[in-house]
Amino acid sequence: xxxxxxxxxxxxxxxxxxxxxxxxxxxxxxxxxxxxxxxxxxxxxxxxxxxxxxxxxxxxxxxxxxxxxxxxxxxxxxxxxxxxxxxxxxxxxxxxxxxxxxxxxxxxxxxxxxxxxxxxxxxxxxxxxxxxxxxxxxxxxxxxxxxxxxxxxxxxxxxxxxxxxxxxxxxxxxxxxxxxxxxxxxxxxxxxxxxxxxxxxxxxxxxxxxxxxxxxxxxxxxxxxxxxxxxxxxxxxxxxxxxxxxxxxxxxxxxxxxxxxxxxxxxxxxxxxxxxxxxxxxxxxxxxxxxxxxxxxxxxxxxxxxxxxxxxxxxxxxxxxxxxxxxxxxxxxxxxxxxxxxxxxxxxxxxxxxxxxxxxxxxxxx
Ligand SMILES: *Cc1c(COP(=O)(O)O)cnc(C)c1O
Numbered sequence: 001x002x003x004x005x006x007x008x009x010x011x012x013x014x015x016x017x018x019x020x021x022x023x024x025x026x027x028x029x030x031x032x033x034x035x036x037x038x039x040x041x042x043x044x045x046x047x048x049x050x051x052x053x054x055x056x057x058x059x060x061x062x063x064x065x066x067x068x069x070x071x072x073x074x075x076x077x078x079x080x081x082x083x084x085x086x087x088x089x090x091x092x093x094x095x096x097x098x099x100x101x102x103x104x105x106x107x108x109x110x111x112x113x114x115x116x117x118x119x120x121x122x123x124x125x126x127x128x129x130x131x132x133x134x135x136x137x138x139x140x141x142x143x144x145x146x147x148x149x150x151x152x153x154x155x156x157x158x159x160x161x162x163x164x165x166x167x168x169x170x171x172x173x174x175x176x177x178x179x180x181x182x183x184x185x186x187x188x189x190x191x192x193x194x195x196x197x198x199x200x201x202x203x204x205x206x207x208x209x210x211x212x213x214x215x216x217x218x219x220x221x222x223x224x225x226x227x228x229x230x231x232x233x234x235x236x237x238x239x240x241x242x243x244x245x246x247x248x249x250x251x252x253x254x255x256x257x258x259x260x261x262x263x264x265x266x267x268x269x270x271x272x273x274x275x276x277x278x279x280x281x282x283x284x285x286x287x288x289x290x291x292x293x294x295x296x297x298x299x300x301x302x303x304x305x306x307x308x309x310x311x312x313x314x315x316x317x318x319x320x321x322x323x324x325x326x327x328x329x330x331x332x333x334x335x336x337x338x339x340x341x342x343x344x345x346x347x348x349x350x351x352x353x354x355x356x357x358x359x360x361x362x363x364x365x366x
Pocket of ligand 1: 060061085158159
């Protein structure tokens with residue numbers, strides 16, 4: 001089977017270093033908010049060119065904590081895309097605010113700025129852009145837009161480790177970036193982890209308190225917080241895995257390039273090719289087809305795993321059916337949800353496997 005993820009193929013040197021890291025944490029006797037977390041925060045801050053990083057429990061909490069740190073909650077609206085992981089929207093709801101769902105650009109599946117513009121109202125406080133599939137959203141345009149409307153720009157960077165656009169790195173354009181280190185992400189750990197990146201010292205400080213029961217100093221709780229700390233063990237693992245991130249991204253880009261040049265089937269459409277190579281880190285390689293169910297079945301028979309990211313747009317999810325949406329509708333998101341198909345794209349696939357996926361996709365003919 002050619003799989004979406006094949007962690008079992010990770011190199012022995014990586015496994016060895018991770019075991020060493022775990023060993024070190026166990027023997028340190030310091031397991032919560034210690035040296036490993038501090039070091040990883042510094043390393044991740046440097047990697048994404050962000051002055052401050054606060055490690056938290058997962059990507060969804062990173063969004064919730066960031067929103068809360070900004071004072072966004074009850075009575076406030078936050079605009080985001082209907083084509084994203086459910087966690088993006090769930091974080092807004094968990095923070096006590098109200099999500100408003102906007103449509104996507106049909107060529108990239110990224111949140112469309114003109115749709116966001118139609119969603120802005122007197123209660124709007126922020127826009128969360130999602131760097132979907134690893135493609136950088138148009139950050140310059142979003143920065144200008146949010147500035148002109150007096151809104152916070154927030155970046156959901158869960159799929160975007162290493163993406164940049166026009167010299168702006170993902171996670172540095174908005175008031176904060178929310179990162180997930182879930183195992184399948186471009187940088188993942190062996191469990192759950194997340195982080196907030198920001199250049200706002202005050203926000204970083206508040207987020208650091210919120211992740212730890214809203215505690216400012218031991219047993220003093222000026223705010224209502226969460227328990228969402230990054231574990232020492234995951235920080236130690238992430239430090240090891242971070243040293244591989246660059247080569248993994250290079251490999252993902254090679255695979256994507258192979259797909260872009262190889263896939264030639266009129267029944268299949270590729271998303272828009274990125275304007276510059278560093279605009280995309282290919283967390284997922286997504287194609288669209290009006291016959292995606294048949295294509296997916298066909299590929300499965302050939303031994304190729306595929307997934308849909310995402311088959312149900314957020315506004316059609318049960319808890320979200322009454323949310324406010326773009327008054328023009330969310331037609332592009334709906335169409336994309338019914339046609340998208342993710343092909344295997346992970347650093348451990350061989351060229352032979354990718355060529356077989358390409359060959360099979362090209363052979364598919366209804
Ligand atoms: C994975 C993901 C999240 C949630 O991250 P977790 O670490 O699983 O909580 C949020 N947004 C997007 C776009 C994601 O892909």
